[in-house]
Amino acid sequence: MSTMGRKIRVLVVDDSALVRSLLTGIINRQHDMACVGTANDPLVARELIRELDPDVLTLDVEMPRMDGIDFLGRLMRLRPMPVVMISTLTERGAEVTLKALELGAVDFVAKPRVGLASGLDELAAQIVDKVRVAAVAQVRRAVAPAGAPGVPGAPGAAGGAAPALLGRLSTEKLICIGASTGGTEAIRKVLLPMPADMPGICITQHMPPGFTTSFAARLNGLCQITVKEAVNAERILPGHAYIAPGGTQFHLARSGANYVAVVDDGPPVNRHKPSVAVLFQSAATVLGPNALGIMLTGMGSDGAAAMRQMKDAGSYNYVQDEASCIVFGMPREAIAHGAADEVLPLGQIAPALIARLRAETGRGHHRI
Known part of the structure; x- marks a missing residue:
């Protein structure tokens, strides 16, 4: 329109x-x-x-x-x-x-x-x-959401097959996801196909305090992985997704051999708290080539420059394409900054990421 x-x-x-x-x-x-x-x-x-x-x-x-x-x-x-x-x-x-x-x-x-x-x-x-x-915004006719409880074939639904496990994988890898307008549904569609042994996933979705608790609980009930709000100083574990609590900043730090969450009362960045830029900048510094980045639908440019920093540090990045976005602002800016390795429709991001991880598993340890 x-x-x-x-x-x-x-x-x-x-x-x-x-x-x-x-x-x-x-x-x-x-x-x-x-x-x-x-x-x-x-x-x-x-x-x-x-x-x-x-x-x-x-x-x-x-x-x-x-x-x-x-x-x-x-x-x-x-x-x-x-x-x-x-x-x-x-x-x-x-x-x-x-x-x-x-x-x-x-x-x-x-x-x-x-x-x-x-x-x-x-x-x-x-x-x-x-x-x-x-x-x-690009508005679509409502359909029964894939992956909702009771939808045949959805993870956790009766008779639905769980996604096949990846096998042994380096726990060094972490996935970082940023999203804004339209992101709650986009994140759900990315997480649903994830097998239970995925590398740790860190997520910043622009959302006010009080709403991220319900958002995490809703996803946790649908997904094979465990989804929760991030807590300061907790270790980032495989098979878990951590959502930035509304009204805080969420970034990553290293503690010995482990990655840990840092959740604090830092100032807004790009007018946002939580800000995608804060998470992605820490991924560039702390994770380097062990990061996998995903930029989803959203208004504005939060995280675009930081995603380029991730790429420059060795990350491999996926960006949602215009046709599948509710709002193409943040993905467009990430592409304009040269941050994208692949630009894909929403439904292809998780399969592409999982295929890449499987290929890496095959090159390293074989599944027992």
Whole structure:
């Protein structure tokens, strides 16, 4: 969808009259967007979508008459369009938001728990940034997510075959993944095919505090590998994926023969905390040629220059291609920096990485 040369038309759907008023004001203050309507529940929203044909929807998670998630699921099957979820900063809110991203929502904003009016105003820049990104995002018709519990053939599903093990592999290798907008689903699709004896995996996904805990738990329930939030000073183990906790910086250090996680309260980098650049710069310094890098969908350029540093230090890097990205910002910048060894559709990244590791296993120790 192109919104070039005209304002981004936004429909606000929220059961709170205060939130509807605040979001309308925030949107209408922007030179490049306009709130074309508001709805207090999904049934009203359905009629307004037909009547107004908005470019972007902001959608509250919890509403009367029809749950926001039920509505989103129907919308993305019947009339896919860019949606920014307005979530609550609670464990339940985080779980529902991850479900919304799985169904095809482009991104989310977490409502403050207290001081709604002042809190939303503080989030104004974030809200309008996410609406702008959503307006140009590649939105796809919702399908049953591969790898969801009960999907035939998915790891952990009844009758689903677990990915074949790699065999003996040097524990020196580590995989580092960076992602932003659209990244929660992209990361899921990369991790699902991973066998249980993969090298350690370190992940930075732009996400606020409170949401990464639910994100890690959700992935851990789907994958053969163990997925958890990173904890400061813990050893990075094979068969484990470590996710940067929201609101912290995550990087790597060496302790004797081991790699360890460093999770601290460092300042934002490229406006992000966690920042992909922080993880990737440490990979270039600490891992060198033992690193494998993956850059997935996301807005902006966070981590692109650092991924080039990884490549210069001997890393082998995979970058998601434009056609499979929700937003091609970070991958485009990584390619422009000359950081990519291979540019692949999302579904081919894990198989290519696993094939490379198998080839290395074959050249070294054979499986017993």
